Amino acid sequence: MSSVAVVPGSFDPITLGHLDVIERAARMFDEIHVVVVHNPDKHALIPIAHRIELIEKSLVERLGAIPPNFVITSWSMGLLVDYCTDVGATAIVKGIRSQIDVSYETPMAIVNRNLAGVETIFLLPDPAHAHVSSSLVRQVSTLGGDVSPYVSTAVAEFLKHALD
Numbered sequence: 001m002s003s004v005a006v007v008p009g010s011f012d013p014i015t016l017g018h019l020d021v022i023e024r025a026a027r028m029f030d031e032i033h034v035v036v037v038h039n040p041d042k043h044a045l046i047p048i049a050h051r052i053e054l055i056e057k058s059l060v061e062r063l064g065a066i067p068p069n070f071v072i073t074s075w076s077m078g079l080l081v082d083y084c085t086d087v088g089a090t091a092i093v094k095g096i097r098s099q100i101d102v103s104y105e106t107p108m109a110i111v112n113r114n115l116a117g118v119e120t121i122f123l124l125p126d127p128a129h130a131h132v133s134s135s136l137v138r139q140v141s142t143l144g145g146d147v148s149p150y151v152s153t154a155v156a157e158f159l160k161h162a163l164d
Helices: 016-026 048-063 080-087 099-116 135-143 154-161
Strands: 005-011 031-036 070-075 091-095 119-123
Touching: 005 016, 005 080, 016 091, 016 119, 031 048, 031 080, 031 091, 048 070, 048 154, 070 080, 070 135, 080 099, 091 099, 099 119, 135 154
Parallel strands: 005 031, 005 091, 031 070, 091 119
Antiparallel strands: none
16 A cells, blocks of 8 residues: 655745655655645735646756656645545645744644544755745745745746746
C-alpha cells in the first residue's frame, strides 16, 4: 500500500519555501498531491489556474520535470479532509515558519484528525526561507521590488509581467 500526502496552500504565489516543503514531503511519501486551496479570508492576486501552472513550472525548473508521483490540482468545494479521503491520503503536510503558524494550524490539524483520521505533519522551513511568505512576495512585487531571491524564475517573470 502506498502512502499519500497532501501539501495544501493558497500558493499565491508559490515560494522557494513552499518548494522546499514539497520536496521534503516527497521523500517521506510515495505520492504527493500539491493542492491549491481557496482561502476565503485572503484576497488572491493570481487566479487559481495560473497558480497551478506556476507550481508546475516551478517544479520543472527545480526538479527537471514533474515527478510521476506528483498530482497538482485545486480544491475549493468542501473540506480539505474530504479531498484527502477521496485520494486515500493519510497525511497533510504543512510548512510552518513561526509560533504564529503553529497557533493557526494546530486547531485545524486536530479537527482534521477528528473528522477523518488524517494526521498533519509540520515541517520547519529551510532557515534561508523562514522569513518569506506569499503575502510578503506579493507586497514586494506590487511595489516594484525584486522577488527573485524568494521565488522560482517562472514566478518572478510572471509577477513582473502581470504587475506591469
